[in-house]
Amino acid sequence: MSxxxxxxxVAHATRSSRIGIAVLAAVLVVLxxxxxxxxxxxxxxxxxIFSYVALASLWNLLAGYAGLVSVGQQAYVGLGAYVLFxxxxxxxxxxxxxxxxxxxxxxxxxxxxxxxIFRLRGHYFAIxxxxxxEVFRLLASQVSALGGGSGISLPVGIVMSIGSSRQERxxxxxxxxxxxxxxxxxxxxxLLRSRYGLALTAIRDNELAARxxxxxxxxxxxxxYVVTAFGTATVGALIFLQKLxxxxxxxxxxxxxxxxxxxxxxxxxxxxxxxxxIGTIVFFMLRQTMADLGSLYxxxxxxxAIVVMLKAPKGIWGYVADRFGWQLLPLERRLIIANRQxxxxxxxxxxxxx
Amino acid sequence: MDWLNIILQGVLxxxxxxxxxxxxxxxxxxxxLVNIAHGDLIVxxxxxxxxxxxxxxxxxxxxxxxxxxxxxAIGYALQRGILNQTLGPDLLPPLLVTFGLSIIIxxxxxxxxxxxxxxxxxxxxxxxxxxxxxGIAVGTLPLIQFLVALIVIAGLQFMFxxxxxxxxxxxxxxxxxxxxxxxxxxxxxxxxxxxxxLAVVAIAGVFLAVRTNFDPAIxxxxxxxxxxxxxxxxxxxxxxxxxxxxxxxxxxAIGAQIDPGxxxxxxxxxxxxxxxxxxxxxxxxxxx
Numbered sequence: 001m002s003x004x005x006x007x008x009x010v011a012h013a014t015r016s017s018r019i020g021i022a023v024l025a026a027v028l029v030v031l032x033x034x035x036x037x038x039x040x041x042x043x044x045x046x047x048x049i050f051s052y053v054a055l056a057s058l059w060n061l062l063a064g065y066a067g068l069v070s071v072g073q074q075a076y077v078g079l080g081a082y083v084l085f086x087x088x089x090x091x092x093x094x095x096x097x098x099x100x101x102x103x104x105x106x107x108x109x110x111x112x113x114x115x116x117i118f119r120l121r122g123h124y125f126a127i128x129x130x131x132x133x134e135v136f137r138l139l140a141s142q143v144s145a146l147g148g149g150s151g152i153s154l155p156v157g158i159v160m161s162i163g164s165s166r167q168e169r170x171x172x173x174x175x176x177x178x179x180x181x182x183x184x185x186x187x188x189x190x191l192l193r194s195r196y197g198l199a200l201t202a203i204r205d206n207e208l209a210a211r212x213x214x215x216x217x218x219x220x221x222x223x224x225y226v227v228t229a230f231g232t233a234t235v236g237a238l239i240f241l242q243k244l245x246x247x248x249x250x251x252x253x254x255x256x257x258x259x260x261x262x263x264x265x266x267x268x269x270x271x272x273x274x275x276x277x278i279g280t281i282v283f284f285m286l287r288q289t290m291a292d293l294g295s296l297y298x299x300x301x302x303x304x305a306i307v308v309m310l311k312a313p314k315g316i317w318g319y320v321a322d323r324f325g326w327q328l329l330p331l332e333r334r335l336i337i338a339n340r341q342x343x344x345x346x347x348x349x350x351x352x353x354x
Numbered sequence: 355m356d357w358l359n360i361i362l363q364g365v366l367x368x369x370x371x372x373x374x375x376x377x378x379x380x381x382x383x384x385x386x387l388v389n390i391a392h393g394d395l396i397v398x399x400x401x402x403x404x405x406x407x408x409x410x411x412x413x414x415x416x417x418x419x420x421x422x423x424x425x426x427a428i429g430y431a432l433q434r435g436i437l438n439q440t441l442g443p444d445l446l447p448p449l450l451v452t453f454g455l456s457i458i459i460x461x462x463x464x465x466x467x468x469x470x471x472x473x474x475x476x477x478x479x480x481x482x483x484x485x486x487x488x489g490i491a492v493g494t495l496p497l498i499q500f501l502v503a504l505i506v507i508a509g510l511q512f513m514f515x516x517x518x519x520x521x522x523x524x525x526x527x528x529x530x531x532x533x534x535x536x537x538x539x540x541x542x543x544x545x546x547x548x549x550x551x552l553a554v555v556a557i558a559g560v561f562l563a564v565r566t567n568f569d570p571a572i573x574x575x576x577x578x579x580x581x582x583x584x585x586x587x588x589x590x591x592x593x594x595x596x597x598x599x600x601x602x603x604x605x606x607a608i609g610a611q612i613d614p615g616x617x618x619x620x621x622x623x624x625x626x627x628x629x630x631x632x633x634x635x636x637x638x639x640x641x642x
Contacts, residue, residue, distance in 0.1 A: 069449050071390065116626060119633040120585070122445050123388035127581045128629075131622055134578060138619045149615075254574065259457055266450055295461035302457035309450050310439055 008337040012193070012330035020328035031178055035171045043170055044242075047177040049284055051239050054184040055257065056264040056276035058231045061188050063262075064271035065200040066224040067207060072129030074258050075113075075136045076106045076229045078251035080236030082140050085246050088158045090145060095162055096176070099237040106233025107226050114225045118218070130254070137252035151247025159244060173242050180238055184231050188273065191227065192331055196220060204271055255298075263305045269315030274328045278317045359490050360607045366496040368603030369503030370565070372596040373558035374580030375587070376510055377551035379595050382584070384523045384547040385441060385530075390452040393577030394459040395552060399425050399559025400568050401463055404472055414474040414564050422556040429552030433545040441544070456573065463570035471567040474560070499561045503596065506554055511592045513550070523547055575618075582625040588635025597637060601628075 034046060055077070063069045080102040087098040117128040141149040163169040191197055199220045202210035211217050236257075240246050250256070260283065268279020290297045312319055320326055374396060381387050389395075399421055406417040436455075440447035482494040514520040522543045525533040530540055562568060562576070579602060587598030602621050609620020628636065 063446070067445065069445055071449075071453060116629055119629055123382070123386070123449060124581070124585065126390070126449055127388065127578065128585075130574070131578055131582065131625065134575075135619065135622045135626070138615075138622070142615055142619075255457075259453070262450060262453060270446065295464040299458050299461040299465065302454040302461070306436070306451050306454040306458075309447050309454070310436070313447060 008335055011334045011336050012332055014325075014327060014330070014332060016324075016326040017328065017330040017332070020326075021330070024328070028178075028182070032175070035174060040170060043174045045284075047174050047242060049280055050177040050181040051235055052261065052264060052283070053276055053280045054181045054235045055232065055261045056268070056280060057184055057188055057273070058228045058235070059258075059261045060265045060270060060273075060276050061191070061200075062224060062228045064265065064275070065192075065204045066221050067203055068221055068225060069123075069126045070129040071126050071254070071258050071262070072131070072133035073228075073232050073261065074252045074254055074256070075129070075133035076110065076232035077236035077239065077257040078133070078136055078140060078248070079106050079109060080233030080238075081240035081246045081251040082143070082146060083233065084237035084240060085146055085152065085154065086143075089152075089155065095158060095241055099176070099180075099234060099241065102237035103230045103234035106236075107230035110226050110229030111222075113229075114222055118221070118225075133252055133254070137248045140251065141248040147247065149248060151245060151250070153245045154241075162241075173238075177238060177242075180234060184235070185273075187227070187231070189329060189331070191224075192273065196223065197331075198333070200224065259298075260301075263301050265315075266305050267308050267315055269317030269319075269321070271314070272317050272321060273331060274317045274321075275315050277328075279315070282316070357611075360611050361604050362490065362492065363496070364604035364607030365600050366492065366500045366603070367607065368583075368600030369500035369596070370558065370561055370599070371579045371583045371602050372599030373503050373506055373554060373561070374576050375583035375595045375599055376507060376592065377554040377558070378577075378580045379584045379587075379589070379592065380510060380523075380554070381547055381551045383590055384527050385544050387437065387441065387448050388452070389437075389551075390449060390577065391456040391459055391573075392452075392555070392580060393575065394456045394463075394573035395425070395555050396559045396562060396576045397463065397568060397570060397573040398459055399552075399556040400474070400563035401467060401472075402556075403474060403560045403563055404467075407474060414476050414560055418557060418560055421560060422553050425552040425556035425559075426549040429548040429550075429555075430545040432552075433548035434541060437548065438541050438544055460570050460573060467570065469569055469571070471569040472563075473567050474563040476564045480564070495564065499565070502557065502561070503599075506557060507592050507596050510550075510554070514592070519546060579621070582621065585635055586625055586628045588638035591635075591637045594635060594637030598635070601636075 031046065034043060038046070055073070059070070059073055062073070080099075083102040083105045084095065084098050087093040087101055088095050093101070113132055117125060117132060120128040140146070146152050159169070163172050192200065199210065199215045199217075202213065202215055203217055203220060207217060236251070240251065243250075264279035264283045265276050266279070267282055268277065269275030286301070287297070290300070293300075308315060314322065374393070378389065378392050381389060402424060403414055403417045403421045406412070406420050407414050410417070432455075436451065437448065440451045476495065479495055479498075483491045484494060484497065485491050512520075514523060522533070522538055523546075525536070525538060526540055526543050533543070534540055583595055583598035583602050585598070586601055587594030587596070601624055605624035606617050606621040609623075610617035612620070
């Protein structure tokens with residue numbers, strides 16, 4: 001094919017991703033109808049699962065794609081929670097818009113924080129994020145209007161403003177959790193399909209090579225850090241709207257909002273959109289069967305994460321994707337070159353790893 | 355006079371923080387590994403000292419004779435057994451594996467020793483003090499702890515620049531591939547570096563346990579103190595690390611004087627200010 005004119009386009013979808021989309025759509029419909037088929041316990045558990053999928057997906061975007069390994073995302077969970085309580089209790093804002101505002105404030109705060117901790121390279125960045133979370137925790141415990149170190153409960157009046165009956169409130173919070181999860185996943189999906197996504201995938205695979213190909217790595221990382229803070233603070237506000245009580249130790253807990261989230265992502269498959277979904281399912285199955293073991297359960301979780309990191313660093317979904325070439329969502333980029341003059345049968349495919 | 359006293363106490367505590375930091379700084383220098391379980395290993399050393407003093411009925415400072423080699427052995431085994439496998443161009447594996455290790459140590463200690471806070475009893479030396487005149491007195495134990503910190507820092511400095519093993523550390527730090535070419539066994543050198551790091555951790559853990567109450571959950575905060583001292587002092591400089599520890603100790607002492615709730619916050623703020631004004635640290639040795 002000498003000077004033949006070529007047409008090309010980029011294809012994303014594969015057979016597995018078409019099946020994946022159909023399955024996800026069906027699951028979404030079933031989950032949206034959960035108030036009709038599930039009891040109070042199921043709804044609470046599902047809402048918690050949604051929150052963890054969202055947190056893990058956000059952490060995965062940050063660490064798995066942008067290479068910003070943070071062990072301090074509890075800073076934004078706690079910030080979101082405290083902003084929610086401050087806006088509703090001190091400023092008299094309705095809880096639902098307050099959740100959205102919590103996200104905005106999380107993003108606004110995260111920009112100057114990034115300016116400071118981005119000075120720390122690689123490994124030290126991780127501990128720097130932890131210092132920030134500690135500072136937030138200590139500052140929160142100084143706010144006496146929100147209960148200081150011992151925390152505070154959301155007053156009944158504000159709780160009632162969400163919905164008049166208990167059932168109504170539970171349904172609203174459940175749908176809110178589902179909607180926020182959907183929004184988070186859709187936003188990450190859109191980001192990964194955009195030019196930023198290509199840059200992010202390049203950074204994930206080789207930061208130096210990405211830089212030398214003209215990717216503005218620092219800018220991309222800053223965008224991801226701020227977007228992640230927005231999402232994490234929103235989810236944090238939602239989690240504590242469900243809990244109805246906030247305290248510095250629960251809101252800024254490194255175990256609940258970072259350790260679990262990291263284990264979920266690592267076990268499911270870091271650097272893959274599907275990883276956190278799979279990881280959360282595994283995590284909750286383990287928890288439902290073994291949570292009675294208390295600290296032994298956590299000990300085991302730590303050991304599983306180490307073994308996965310050493311033996312199968314791409315996690316469960318990474319293994320599946322490599323072995324079978326599956327993708328749940330159409331994120332793959334394949335360059336399809338069709339020769340205009342030649343026969344259509346010789347169209348070439350160039351697959352690129354997602 | 356009151357403030358002078360507060361600053362002096364802060365300086366003495368700073369010696370302990372410098373010991374938290376020295377081991378962290380050493381392994382980062384040699385193999386670019388940041389050990390998130392560092393603080394939990396300090397707590398592990400404190401519990402080992404507790405077991406040793408309770409079974410043998412000896413003074414905690416004497417227990418160092420057993421705890422230091424034991425922690426060094428644990429360090430060597432940990433490095434050869436697990437951590438060496440995580441080293442490479444990718445940042446994630448060492449961070450996540452040491453993070454997992456941190457969770458394992460915390461919950462293992464919780465399972466064995468419960469969440470009750472414990473303390474090592476060092477006898478009458480705990481309350482002894484030396485009058486410096488002008489109404490200022492220093493505790494004998496904090497003074498010993500500070501002197502030990504000086505000796506540890508000086509010893510590490512000497513080892514790094516004047517001994518064969520120090521030469522091996524510096525060689526693998528500069529270029530692991532070339533170090534292997536000239537006949538160094540990197541896996542072994544890294545094992546030794548972790549052994550030295552945890553020997554320092556053992557000393558720090560025992561002094562921590564004599565000074566304050568401890569429980570399985572206090573590790574992460576010690577990691578953060580050590581980390582802040584390293585960054586404030588400047589990477590790669592042992593005496594800088596001591597200076598970083600002292601700045602942290604003094605900042606916390608002044609913060610605590612203003613308001614007890616501000617003790618930790620003041621230390622973190624000092625760190626963030628140094629990071630904003632002089633991100634390379636106050637006494638940087640290596641450029642990263």
